[in-house]
Amino acid sequence: MNLKYIDFRQENGVAWIQFNRPDKLNALNPNVLKELETALVRCEEDHIIRVIVLMGHERAFIAGTDIEHMSKGDINSAYDLTDLVLRVHERLSDLSKPTIAAISGYALGGGLELALCCDLRISAENAVFGFPEITLGIIPGGGGTQRLPRLVGIGPATELIFLGEMINADKAKQIGLINKIVPLGSLKSEVQACASKLKERPALGLRAAKNAMRRGLGIPLKEGLQMEQSLFCMLFGTEDQKEGMSAFLEKRKPVYKGK
Ligand code: COA
Numbered sequence: 001m002n003l004k005y006i007d008f009r010q011e012n013g014v015a016w017i018q019f020n021r022p023d024k025l026n027a028l029n030p031n032v033l034k035e036l037e038t039a040l041v042r043c044e045e046d047h048i049i050r051v052i053v054l055m056g057h058e059r060a061f062i063a064g065t066d067i068e069h070m071s072k073g074d075i076n077s078a079y080d081l082t083d084l085v086l087r088v089h090e091r092l093s094d095l096s097k098p099t100i101a102a103i104s105g106y107a108l109g110g111g112l113e114l115a116l117c118c119d120l121r122i123s124a125e126n127a128v129f130g131f132p133e134i135t136l137g138i139i140p141g142g143g144g145t146q147r148l149p150r151l152v153g154i155g156p157a158t159e160l161i162f163l164g165e166m167i168n169a170d171k172a173k174q175i176g177l178i179n180k181i182v183p184l185g186s187l188k189s190e191v192q193a194c195a196s197k198l199k200e201r202p203a204l205g206l207r208a209a210k211n212a213m214r215r216g217l218g219i220p221l222k223e224g225l226q227m228e229q230s231l232f233c234m235l236f237g238t239e240d241q242k243e244g245m246s247a248f249l250e251k252r253k254p255v256y257k258g259k
Contacts, residue, residue: 030081036088063108131160
């Protein structure tokens, strides 16, 4: 992969996608988003990769979509940009593998939207979250008004999106926006530890659980329950279900193969 704005590396089944535009606090423009799309395609297709981590640098995860780029925009270019954003976000949120946002520094606007597409958000103590779009005369355009209320509820989401103010990691944890706060110096090792645990879990089970929860949010409860039932029963056809239950009965640790 020929990437300029993203560093991509795969280590022991974990793909680390690091945004690398530090002089602009990793602000997202079409070039960065297209590179992210390329990296995500690789993550889906490469069977060695089991967990995907998105990260920035100490000062910023991502400080939003590039305002300089947007400042020159019109209605047509706004459609072009958001078509790309929505396509990349869908690819990220629909990945069949678990994803973790490792957040330090600013996670604003489009950056927070990307974090919302991840399954888990682990944050350093210095993280700052917000949707400043309203202060620029716009609203979040990459899923912020949709994914945020679904995650934290309409009350906290309205406050963040209406006021456009930033909140710290403690407040973000309190409203359920992030899963965990860790010291900045241990962000990587904590994320690594979480990824290692996920790698030990049965991959088809994780995929089924992700599917059930994500698709379930958008459909009536009755249909969601039926979908869950189908996925639950499907897992009884896997080797990992046999292994998991045998291991319990034999009082040993299961070894899953993702089959
Ligand atoms: N788009 C484009 N450039 C951005 C950016 C963004 N979203 N966020 C930061 N940058 C750039 C700044 O313009 C600056 O570039 P320069 O050095 O060439 O002037 C550089 O990143 C560093 O940012 P700076 O503002 O100097 O850092 P700071 O520590 O004083 O402030 C923020 C940090 C995040 C509070 C501030 O940069 C900010 O408010 N950014 C915009 C956040 C936003 O509104 N995001 C949502 C967009 S929809």
